[in-house]
Amino acid sequence: MDIDMIEISKALSNETRLNILKWLRSPEENFPPQGGCLSEPVDLKGGVCVSSIQAKANLSPSTVSNYLDTLQRAGLLLSERHGKWTYYRRNEETLGCLAEYIKTEL
């Protein structure tokens, strides 16, 4: 697992993106139940769809979509598409490596 510290830092240097990461720590506390419209039940692994995140962030859909993409390209989020919806969740592996990196290499 290699940490691109610059990409990650850029991704983290925006309040909304930081909040999205924090909200996704407890999806059930911060977002309505997910996956209710899916035809088949799927394990969403705590993932939340873009529109739920957009409603909470109070920014335009395109901005939120861009932010989620930024976080994903930095390796901080994972996404999974089910039907019309894309569910984003935290990538705990990268977040763990990040804390470790800061402690041991930065």
Add this chain to the structure above:
Amino acid sequence: MDIDMIEISKALSNETRLNILKWLRSPEENFPPQGGCLSEPVDLKGGVCVSSIQAKANLSPSTVSNYLDTLQRAGLLLSERHGKWTYYRRNEETLGCLAEYIKTEL
């Protein structure tokens, strides 16, 4: 100790600033001996003067001075002036808090 995650992330989202932080982990390995021109011996606590950092970073003095200021305002560096020289060193307290913050709050 409060972490301003946005300021810190902005400070870390530049390769040279990241390198400066890493170089300052082992000043004696990365920079010439410091404080040799001072009239009285002082404990520099591993601090390195701007010109030594500038020589290694290979950027203009004003850019490096700005970068050091950015890192200090984010709480990542400490500075101490002795004579004509300003010696910068890592602020390990903030760096420790940062790793802790990422692990427990981000």
Add this chain to the structure above:
DNA sequence: TTTACATATTGGCAATTCCCGAAATGTGTG
């Protein structure tokens, strides 16, 4: 005080980021 040197501050242009609306794409439904 004059000079030299270390550093900090200022001004400015190029590049990047922020955030949006508009348009495009993907996907299930009638």
Add this chain to the structure above:
DNA sequence: CACACATTTCGGGAATTGCCAATATGTAAA
């Protein structure tokens, strides 16, 4: 197929950052 809806991509104006040269400030030595 046509339509509605979720999301992504595109284009652009405002704000911020990157980096420099020029200038200003602080400090020690001549």
